[in-house]
Amino acid sequence: MTLKYENVSFTYPGATTGIFDISLEIGKGELLAIIGASGSGKSTILKLLAGFVSPDRGRIVIDDKDVSALSPEARRLGVVFQNYALFPHMRLWENVAYPLKVRGVAKGERQSRALDMLGRVGMRNRADDLPAALSGGQQQRVALARALVFDPQGLLLDEPLSALDASLRVEMRDEILRVQRASGIATLLVTHDQEEALSIADKVAVMRDGRLVQIGTPRELYETPANAYVAGFVGQSNLWQGKVRSHGVVESEIGSFACDTQGRSPGDAVTVFVRPERVLPVADSEPKSAGGELPASHFSGVVDADRYLGPIRRIDLKVSGGLIRLETHLRDAVTSVRIPADAIRLLPAN
Amino acid sequence: MPIVAIAYFLFLFAPVLLLALGSFGESWSNTLLPTGFTWRWYEEVAADPSFRRAFVTSLQIVGITCVLNVLVGLPLAYAIQVGAKGGVRLAARLVTLLPVAVPDLVLAFGFILVFSSDQLPWLGSFWLLAAGHLVLTLPYTVTALVADMEQLRLDEYEHAAATLGASFFARIRDIVFPLLGPSLVSSMLTVAALSIGEFQLSNLIAGFLSRPYPVVLLQAFYGATGFACAATIVLLLLAAIASLASSLTSRLSNNKKAAAA
Numbered sequence: 292m293t294l295k296y297e298n299v300s301f302t303y304p305g306a307t308t309g310i311f312d313i314s315l316e317i318g319k320g321e322l323l324a325i326i327g328a329s330g331s332g333k334s335t336i337l338k339l340l341a342g343f344v345s346p347d348r349g350r351i352v353i354d355d356k357d358v359s360a361l362s363p364e365a366r367r368l369g370v371v372f373q374n375y376a377l378f379p380h381m382r383l384w385e386n387v388a389y390p391l392k393v394r395g396v397a398k399g400e401r402q403s404r405a406l407d408m409l410g411r412v413g414m415r416n417r418a419d420d421l422p423a424a425l426s427g428g429q430q431q432r433v434a435l436a437r438a439l440v441f442d443p444q445g446l447l448l449d450e451p452l453s454a455l456d457a458s459l460r461v462e463m464r465d466e467i468l469r470v471q472r473a474s475g476i477a478t479l480l481v482t483h484d485q486e487e488a489l490s491i492a493d494k495v496a497v498m499r500d501g502r503l504v505q506i507g508t509p510r511e512l513y514e515t516p517a518n519a520y521v522a523g524f525v526g527q528s529n530l531w532q533g534k535v536r537s538h539g540v541v542e543s544e545i546g547s548f549a550c551d552t553q554g555r556s557p558g559d560a561v562t563v564f565v566r567p568e569r570v571l572p573v574a575d576s577e578p579k580s581a582g583g584e585l586p587a588s589h590f591s592g593v594v595d596a597d598r599y600l601g602p603i604r605r606i607d608l609k610v611s612g613g614l615i616r617l618e619t620h621l622r623d624a625v626t627s628v629r630i631p632a633d634a635i636r637l638l639p640a641n
Numbered sequence: 642m643p644i645v646a647i648a649y650f651l652f653l654f655a656p657v658l659l660l661a662l663g664s665f666g667e668s669w670s671n672t673l674l675p676t677g678f679t680w681r682w683y684e685e686v687a688a689d690p691s692f693r694r695a696f697v698t699s700l701q702i703v704g705i706t707c708v709l710n711v712l713v714g715l716p717l718a719y720a721i722q723v724g725a726k727g728g729v730r731l732a733a734r735l736v737t738l739l740p741v742a743v744p745d746l747v748l749a750f751g752f753i754l755v756f757s758s759d760q761l762p763w764l765g766s767f768w769l770l771a772a773g774h775l776v777l778t779l780p781y782t783v784t785a786l787v788a789d790m791e792q793l794r795l796d797e798y799e800h801a802a803a804t805l806g807a808s809f810f811a812r813i814r815d816i817v818f819p820l821l822g823p824s825l826v827s828s829m830l831t832v833a834a835l836s837i838g839e840f841q842l843s844n845l846i847a848g849f850l851s852r853p854y855p856v857v858l859l860q861a862f863y864g865a866t867g868f869a870c871a872a873t874i875v876l877l878l879l880a881a882i883a884s885l886a887s888s889l890t891s892r893l894s895n896n897k898k899a900a901a902a
Contacts, residue, residue: 378801389815
């Protein structure tokens with residue numbers, strides 16, 4: 292089963308917000324995460340697929356069938372809501388059996404299938420409890436079981452972890468991935484938590500102002516962001532405005548960088564992008580030529596902020612003209628850094 | 642503060658207490674309290690054909706008002722909650738609340754003007770009285786139900802049920818009614834309490850044969866004091882039962898809302 296958006300546009304009545312010309316495809320067994328700031332349109336993407344709203348233009352296609360005009364109940368998609376939305380008056384097994392009940396499955400069979408599904412998310416021993424007796428994480432498991440019990444054509448997860456404690460979030464993330472992999476179902480995950488998206492998604496789509504900015508594997512997004520927005524939104528980053536001075540040299544607000552300038556001509560405006568973990572502290576005794584065959588850009592400054600995060604420190608180094616963010620596991624004082632040429636990417640200027 | 646509370650309590654309950662005493666007193670004239678003890682007044686009220694008729698009429702009106710409130714109020718509240726947004730929602734709320742703001746008298750005069758015409762000659766009929774009670778009580782039902790639907794997060798549950806394959810009717814049957822049940826019962830009991838005691842509108846639009854209990858009760862005060870007291874106590878008892886049941890069920894529905902939140 293594949294889930295597809297074909298040139299889909301939608302604006303809310305009386306508003307200018309919405310989504311514009313979105314095309315996406317989620318293959319069988321694939322997990323696509325949509326991330327973006329609030330108001331970027333990521334929830335609208337989910338609502339369109341679930342059938343809560345209909346596209347103004349374009350088509351929503353499930354398994355080669357246009358479902359744009361179908362109601363949510365006719366689409367056969369499992370949805371896990373942010374607040375889980377377990378029916379408070381039904382026992383857990385009744386909640387999980389509900390999609391089977393409305394499909395006319397006999398009571399005995401739907402009970403055994405519900406219990407089986409509850410077993411798959413480790414909640415079988417609580418089958419007779421009411422949802423109010425459960426913690427957030429447990430409700431999440433039951434909601435997942437309920438969304439999958441009727442063999443839906445796709446699974447939609449709407450900020451599924453945002454209501455959980457940070458410690459539980461990682462555990463549930465793995466749990467969702469395990470269940471999703473086991474059922475081999477096309478899955479759409481909407482989240483504002485980029486770490487969540489990067490860690491479990493096969494592909495991640497970044498939304499901004501109702502438009503798709505970039506879609507790619509987590510690695511592509513992190514290492515080769517399409518522009519400064521994606522670079523800044525996904526992970527920590529250093530972004531400096533600059534200009535190509537000559538072949539292999541970029542002049543920026545904090546100094547010059549030695550890097551690959553292929554495809555650009557002298558005078559071109561660029562944004563210089565470097566991940567903080569690629570900025571390397573330099574010991575005072577280290578010769579400036581260190582860095583192997585590629586030339587490295589060197590900077591010196593004073594520490595503006597030094598945050599201890601356990602395994603690493605996140606340091607802001609104040610240099611002339613700006614700030615360099617770096618992450619290091621070293622415990623020594625930092626006054627100079629070097630940035631290898633292969634750590635530097637040039638993005639379109641803002 | 643306790644003094645104020647006690648004074649208020651006395652002010653509220655002294656008349657009720659005196660009515661209760663008077664309904665069992667053999668005679669009550671020119672004394673502070675009645676003298677003697679008798680069941681006679683209750684027997685007389687029970688035997689009086691116009692009171693018996695009015696009692697039955699009142700129960701019928703209450704029953705029909707409650708049924709109409711469910712039939713009209715529930716879909717209306719549902720439509721406001723699910724469909725109406727922004728200005729439409731505000732307008733819908735205002736219109737439903739209007740009968741509370743407008744004095745009963747004004748409403749009654751309106752009824753008299755409209756329904757005494759040749760085209761709509763229904764003034765004095767039983768069904769017009771029921772319609773009048775519906776207009777007066779509907780705002781309470783709609784307001785309570787809309788508030789409860791919001792608090793219960795009914796739309797979320799409905800969305801969830803829809804994605805699980807439940808049709809509109811299945812959602813109403815499996816989600817809306819069970820979740821909203823206690824609120825609905827509590828609203829109906831409030832409606833019953835309001836309808837039982839309604840006098841102003843009923844007095845002006847009820848026909849002679851469809852007079853509800855409070856309207857007939859007024860006549861009682863032209864006769865023996867004991868009789869009037871006994872007749873009033875009957876009404877008070879009915880209203881008190883409805884109010885008590887209403888507050889008990891609303892506690893039940895609050896528990897449900899707490900579970901949903």
